[in-house]
Amino acid sequence: MSDVLLSIEGLSKKFPGVRALDGVDFELLAGEVHAIFGENGAGKSTLISIIAGAQPQGSGIIRMHGEELRFSSVADARRHGISAVFQEFSLAPHLTVEENLCLGEERLHQRFGLLQLSAMSRHASALLQRLNFDIDPQRVVATLSRAEQQMVEIAKALRAKLSVLILDEPTASLTERESEQLFATVRSLKQQGVGIIYITHRIQEIKRLADRVTVLRDGKHIGVVDAATTTEAKLIEMMAGRTVEKIYPSIAANPGRTILELSQMRGGVGIDVDHFVAREGEVVGVAGLVGCGKSELLRMAFGIEPMKSGVVKLDGQTIKKPTPRRMLDAGVFYLPPDRREEGLMLSASTADNISLNALTQQPIHFRSGFLSLSAERTVTRDIGRRVDIHPSNMPRATALLSGGNQQKVLFGRGLTRSIKLYIFDEPTVGVDVGTRSAIYYLIKELCEKGAAVILISSDLPEILHLSHRAYVMRSGRIAAEIDRSCLTEAAVLQHFF
Amino acid sequence: ANWYPYAAEQTEPAFSDTGVKKPIDYSPLPKASKKWKLCVSFPHMKDAYWLGVDYGVVEEAKRLGVSAQVLEAGGYTNLNKQISQIEDCVAGGGQAVVIGGISADGLVNLVKSLKAKNIPTVDVINGINSPDLTAKSLVSFYTMGQEAGAYLAKKHPAGSAKAVVAWFPGPAGAGWVEAANKGFAEAVKGSSLEVMAPIYGDTGKEVQAKLVEDALQSNPAIRYIAGTAVTAEVSQGIVRARNLKDKVQVISFYLTPDVYAGIEKGTIMASPADAMVIQGRIAIDQAVRALEGKDLIKHVGPKIVTIDKANLKQIRRDDVLPPASFKPLFEVK
Amino acid sequence: MSSIVPENNPSSAHKSSARDWIMKIFLHWGVMPFLLVIAVVTFSLMSSRFLTTDNLINLFRQSVYLVLVSLGQMLALISGGFDLSVGTIVAVSSVVSALTMGALALSFPDAIWLVITLGCLAGLGAAMLIGMVNGAGVAVFGVSPFIMTLGMQSIGFGIALFLTAGVPVSNLPDTLGDVFGFGVLLGVPVPILMMLLILALMFVLLNYSAWGRHLYAVGSNPKAALLSGIRVKPVLISAYVLCALIAGVSGLLLTARTASGDANLGGSMALESIAACVIGGVSLRGGIGRLENVVLGAIFIGLVQNGMNLAQIGSYLQIVVLGVLLIIAVVFDRIRQKRLYRL
Amino acid sequence: MSSIVPENNPSSAHKSSARDWIMKIFLHWGVMPFLLVIAVVTFSLMSSRFLTTDNLINLFRQSVYLVLVSLGQMLALISGGFDLSVGTIVAVSSVVSALTMGALALSFPDAIWLVITLGCLAGLGAAMLIGMVNGAGVAVFGVSPFIMTLGMQSIGFGIALFLTAGVPVSNLPDTLGDVFGFGVLLGVPVPILMMLLILALMFVLLNYSAWGRHLYAVGSNPKAALLSGIRVKPVLISAYVLCALIAGVSGLLLTARTASGDANLGGSMALESIAACVIGGVSLRGGIGRLENVVLGAIFIGLVQNGMNLAQIGSYLQIVVLGVLLIIAVVFDRIRQKRLYRL
Numbered sequence A: 001m002s003d004v005l006l007s008i009e010g011l012s013k014k015f016p017g018v019r020a021l022d023g024v025d026f027e028l029l030a031g032e033v034h035a036i037f038g039e040n041g042a043g044k045s046t047l048i049s050i051i052a053g054a055q056p057q058g059s060g061i062i063r064m065h066g067e068e069l070r071f072s073s074v075a076d077a078r079r080h081g082i083s084a085v086f087q088e089f090s091l092a093p094h095l096t097v098e099e100n101l102c103l104g105e106e107r108l109h110q111r112f113g114l115l116q117l118s119a120m121s122r123h124a125s126a127l128l129q130r131l132n133f134d135i136d137p138q139r140v141v142a143t144l145s146r147a148e149q150q151m152v153e154i155a156k157a158l159r160a161k162l163s164v165l166i167l168d169e170p171t172a173s174l175t176e177r178e179s180e181q182l183f184a185t186v187r188s189l190k191q192q193g194v195g196i197i198y199i200t201h202r203i204q205e206i207k208r209l210a211d212r213v214t215v216l217r218d219g220k221h222i223g224v225v226d227a228a229t230t231t232e233a234k235l236i237e238m239m240a241g242r243t244v245e246k247i248y249p250s251i252a253a254n255p256g257r258t259i260l261e262l263s264q265m266r267g268g269v270g271i272d273v274d275h276f277v278a279r280e281g282e283v284v285g286v287a288g289l290v291g292c293g294k295s296e297l298l299r300m301a302f303g304i305e306p307m308k309s310g311v312v313k314l315d316g317q318t319i320k321k322p323t324p325r326r327m328l329d330a331g332v333f334y335l336p337p338d339r340r341e342e343g344l345m346l347s348a349s350t351a352d353n354i355s356l357n358a359l360t361q362q363p364i365h366f367r368s369g370f371l372s373l374s375a376e377r378t379v380t381r382d383i384g385r386r387v388d389i390h391p392s393n394m395p396r397a398t399a400l401l402s403g404g405n406q407q408k409v410l411f412g413r414g415l416t417r418s419i420k421l422y423i424f425d426e427p428t429v430g431v432d433v434g435t436r437s438a439i440y441y442l443i444k445e446l447c448e449k450g451a452a453v454i455l456i457s458s459d460l461p462e463i464l465h466l467s468h469r470a471y472v473m474r475s476g477r478i479a480a481e482i483d484r485s486c487l488t489e490a491a492v493l494q495h496f497f
Numbered sequence B: 001a002n003w004y005p006y007a008a009e010q011t012e013p014a015f016s017d018t019g020v021k022k023p024i025d026y027s028p029l030p031k032a033s034k035k036w037k038l039c040v041s042f043p044h045m046k047d048a049y050w051l052g053v054d055y056g057v058v059e060e061a062k063r064l065g066v067s068a069q070v071l072e073a074g075g076y077t078n079l080n081k082q083i084s085q086i087e088d089c090v091a092g093g094g095q096a097v098v099i100g101g102i103s104a105d106g107l108v109n110l111v112k113s114l115k116a117k118n119i120p121t122v123d124v125i126n127g128i129n130s131p132d133l134t135a136k137s138l139v140s141f142y143t144m145g146q147e148a149g150a151y152l153a154k155k156h157p158a159g160s161a162k163a164v165v166a167w168f169p170g171p172a173g174a175g176w177v178e179a180a181n182k183g184f185a186e187a188v189k190g191s192s193l194e195v196m197a198p199i200y201g202d203t204g205k206e207v208q209a210k211l212v213e214d215a216l217q218s219n220p221a222i223r224y225i226a227g228t229a230v231t232a233e234v235s236q237g238i239v240r241a242r243n244l245k246d247k248v249q250v251i252s253f254y255l256t257p258d259v260y261a262g263i264e265k266g267t268i269m270a271s272p273a274d275a276m277v278i279q280g281r282i283a284i285d286q287a288v289r290a291l292e293g294k295d296l297i298k299h300v301g302p303k304i305v306t307i308d309k310a311n312l313k314q315i316r317r318d319d320v321l322p323p324a325s326f327k328p329l330f331e332v333k
Numbered sequence C, D: 001m002s003s004i005v006p007e008n009n010p011s012s013a014h015k016s017s018a019r020d021w022i023m024k025i026f027l028h029w030g031v032m033p034f035l036l037v038i039a040v041v042t043f044s045l046m047s048s049r050f051l052t053t054d055n056l057i058n059l060f061r062q063s064v065y066l067v068l069v070s071l072g073q074m075l076a077l078i079s080g081g082f083d084l085s086v087g088t089i090v091a092v093s094s095v096v097s098a099l100t101m102g103a104l105a106l107s108f109p110d111a112i113w114l115v116i117t118l119g120c121l122a123g124l125g126a127a128m129l130i131g132m133v134n135g136a137g138v139a140v141f142g143v144s145p146f147i148m149t150l151g152m153q154s155i156g157f158g159i160a161l162f163l164t165a166g167v168p169v170s171n172l173p174d175t176l177g178d179v180f181g182f183g184v185l186l187g188v189p190v191p192i193l194m195m196l197l198i199l200a201l202m203f204v205l206l207n208y209s210a211w212g213r214h215l216y217a218v219g220s221n222p223k224a225a226l227l228s229g230i231r232v233k234p235v236l237i238s239a240y241v242l243c244a245l246i247a248g249v250s251g252l253l254l255t256a257r258t259a260s261g262d263a264n265l266g267g268s269m270a271l272e273s274i275a276a277c278v279i280g281g282v283s284l285r286g287g288i289g290r291l292e293n294v295v296l297g298a299i300f301i302g303l304v305q306n307g308m309n310l311a312q313i314g315s316y317l318q319i320v321v322l323g324v325l326l327i328i329a330v331v332f333d334r335i336r337q338k339r340l341y342r343l
């Protein structure tokens, strides 16, 4: 068992302007789940992408089974039995599931060097079956939901015999059931003596799965600890370099007027919701399995998904045909789940990103029709302070910021206008614990100032700790509405399936 | 009034570069014996020059009572398209072909295959180097360039004061451009003219305008601007705007309506006229003669006159240019 | 690449109505079949000579050059790029092969086939060189393909003009034109045979080789391809090289047809080949494109031009019609891709 | 839009060395300033006439047309699209305005200014129409801008040819050329004044209006823009319309300069304007582009052509040089954008 599979000494990596890794040591035993824990931008992904051959190595030594190696490509690392599920998907969207599962390791006829199409097809189906993933191998990846894509991604990593498996936030877009499936797979691989490197921001997962934890901060190696014996608080302290007292704040419930009222909502992929309300001064959670339509319902209300029928009432007034512009003007803010896809203008500065939806508003917009750049600077600087973005980041392209900071930029955008209702769709995906806590406190502040907050999340603890009331959705319908007093894990989960 | 008999020049032996030119009076058939179907192919129909040929072709087809389809390939880079169009037209029942060729050599194989199908082929305006042609109705651009050069050279015989000429032959690589370039260069040899290196460029107006301005900028000694009709057309304004009217004179090596107007106004000094209308007319007549088995003059072209203010009145405009109201016709039924 | 089945497969087990069939054809082949049918019917009505064997062979022979260049272009497009320099490649390969043949013919006047072979190799070599520079610029230096190939187009054209001093190179061996320009083998024109050969090779390469798969993957998502262990740069470079080679073959065939090496050949090829690909359903964003459809697209363009010529439609109108057709084809393709990929 | 700084702000508080300065200029302005300096030095050495006031004014006046079209093109590029039809727009506005003036001049031979005004309005109206069709195709029907504008280019060209029958429309009022073609006001040529006016308007529009910022947002990430309450379709359509209008103005100025309405105007404008934008650091992926740099880019192209003409560099070599410069500029721009945006 204590066979050292992989050992790393003094690994460093520089990007123009950043030292992503600074003399990091790491060791992986056979049959071990070794978690890597750290803030956004700590260098976790960089570390594993070097191990997986996706990035050239800086200085430092990588040994496998005691032999010093340097991987020149992903294929090279694969030949040594190292396989990874990256944070960014490595699927070609226009190819089918089957084609993706064999991508880069196609089987060829010995004689002509041509593809063995049927053998590859069989291999792919068998792989999906073995993992219990219910996905049609003939489907084009672009038509899969994010969760299904994640499953394909995992299957792809397991397609060949391996000795090291790397998982970079594999559960970020999975919910309980798929996660459980993944955990089972991880345990069985562990049994077979595979070493697993596991990156996650969810401490519960570390507790459940990991044997040891390596903590990184600012590209530096902080320490290796035993997962079973180290407390949560200790881990967070190591990660953040300070103590974080309470991740989840307690939010005072003070429900008032009904702000949003949805009735008879039909449309999309089988949404069928009769009644949904959110009131000022409360946090309404929306939970459910992947693909149950929890995003879609509110995206329909916000006017970004087509709606067959339904009535959207805001502050008692019916909004005829919701569009994002109308909803914003009426005081509704929607924070999309995928910040790179739908949220940020990556090539624009942080300040420009923050002020984006306030350009038609006072004080930035003069009555003359022109913009006041100085007013804009004031507004964005103040907001930057509120959401804790360092001033030096304001003129930088958001592409350069860490994931957590990017998320804060999106939150900042919600503070530029007077908003009555905030809809947060997966607000903490891929965000480290420290930032996540900051986001929770921000939600508290907004809610206690009287705004209505809708929290759509696949992260169950988040729903449980923050919401005053929660809807659980199942296949496009509302399966239950649960009040804070009854809001327990069991109560919610029971309505999931 | 009829256009014929027209003062023309027959080349003998036919199709020879070095043949002797013999002045003749060209007269066409009075009427075709039958409604033949002709295919006429041009490099493009984007300027007044080819419009003039079109006019000649269409008018002559109407006069003779034959039908014609006029095709244009869209520009001098579309040799392949020209070949395809001719093939298409023949496939569509064309009995004789008149070609204003994009390339002198590139159509040789096509002409050969047309001959194999017994389809008479007449070379109009541009020149094709094929022995399989039935007839040629053209004056070479070599001669046009030469005429323009000679006009200038006559004003500055050897020994007289030096005069600098900026020379804009047109787009690099086009057959007619290189031919005119050669003719011009030969004509000015031995005179006291000093010709700058040829300044190539597309015959778009903005391109030529820029080239002319830069040339004037680079060499203030320039006395003559010689070049394509487009060059001449844009030069009028530039010369006027720079107050060079008394110093710089403009000459084109072929005629368009705007050049004609420029000569009338005095802003352009002169231009050889190749009577493209007549070339088109003769080509049609030759094609019909070939179809009917009548004897034809195999290699002929209208006599080139260099037009300037002095002789402008003696030329019949409709012989050298399309009438102002003429719109391109692609079909004669 | 296997063909794609739309998600909501019409439940046609029990009753496969005409609508379902049309939808199926549309999703698989795009609007091309419909436009083709409409075009063929229209032109047959307008000209009795349109639907004759003679004219059809004629049409196919004319389309060879555009089909080939479009095939090359397709590779560049699938890889997520562009090749605006295909026209220049046609010209350069034509000029270089003609010059080589001309020079060699003087030294070896009897070994015609040797001369032709070496000439063709020289032409293809020149084409390959341009392809390699394109590929290196795109893959290694990360220059946007649009600009890289636009720049190369300019450079190549300048060089071709320089090499020929602007005058087409003639005096090529007659055999060249007789065989590759107008030759007929087993009743089929040689250019068509050459095209079929290349088509077959390409079909295998795209659908039954790892390289083909990798090309689609690179175009679909280059980062993903890299993370899947595909060596993206070699794939990209080879795509541009192959594109250039095929365009080079087209250049050689055109040289044979016109019996001259001409720097002005291929002027409109770049845009026409992109149009053919797009009409054939190739995505400008990479990753999507099927060989059969591209061939149809290129032939369609040839067919429309041929039909309009036969129907004696004036050139100005022809220009307008082509523009309108291009837009129509793409509007429908949008609808189709939305159905297929939820883009 | 505020300008962007790279991540590792050189810690230049204490000592701002020359290298830091160069880097700063490079990151803010791109390679353009360096290339300009090199070009100016080279050409001054090669031709004593290059650096004369006369020639510089000459150069600026010549550049006006490309600068304007590039400005329009920039809007299309920032929005994440393309406009390949700018050349056609130039031609159509030229032809329509010339025809209108010609017709009106007959009816109102004395009211020259009325004739000119109406003619210009007609030309701009035609340009706007094309822009609206482009915009509608892109925004409403989701046609890829490349294809949409390529199709419109073809359609517009066909129409312009049809309208003029291929013959330039002349007999325009002399006043037009005297004022807008060659006129001088306060010592500055009128075309340059017109350009400066439009530049100023555009500068305000892009940097000090919500529309400008929305345009950048739409190009940068259309989905994010939509979620931020920006009406994406109207912004896109207006970008194409504005692009067409500016190209139309360029067409009118060219008409004035050449004293004729010509369907062949603007043939090379589409690619040249894209080149100018890209050299000026506009991203082909949308969302990035600064007016000042585009102006520099367009003037740079004009300057290189002018310099080479003055230095009497052969035309063939000029073509090659332009291609090489284009590629070099983009290679450096890649480096810069990597530093700034990690794209």
Ligand SMILES: Nc1ncnc2c1ncn2[C@@H]1O[C@H](COP(=O)(O)OP(=O)(O)OP(=O)(O)O)[C@@H](O)[C@H]1O
Pocket: A015, A016, A018, A019, A020, A038, A039, A040, A041, A042, A043, A044, A045, A046, A047, A087, A400, A401, A402, A403, A404, A430, A432, D342
């Ligand atoms: N390609 C790159 N170029 C420049 N800098 C990079 C690059 N990739 C990562 N970085 C920087 O390196 C640092 C480490 O990034 P990395 O992605 O490894 O963080 P992480 O720990 O995985 O964060 P997260 O939890 O958000 O995934 C960050 O500051 C990041 O901005």
Ligand SMILES: Nc1ncnc2c1ncn2[C@@H]1O[C@H](COP(=O)(O)OP(=O)(O)OP(=O)(O)O)[C@@H](O)[C@H]1O
Pocket: A142, A143, A144, A145, A146, A147, A269, A288, A289, A290, A291, A292, A293, A294, A295, A296, A297, A337, A458, C342
């Ligand atoms: N891009 C897409 N392609 C195909 N199906 C999709 C896509 N986006 C959503 N769906 C489907 O639409 C339905 C509802 O999606 P929605 O995003 O509302 O789910 P969700 O409950 O929010 O799940 P998630 O946790 O993934 O956000 C699901 O069946 C999902 O698979």
Ligand SMILES: [Mg+2]
Pocket: A044, A045, A046, A087, A168
């Ligand atoms: Mg990471």
Ligand SMILES: [Mg+2]
Pocket: A294, A295, A296, A337, A425, A426
């Ligand atoms: Mg969701």
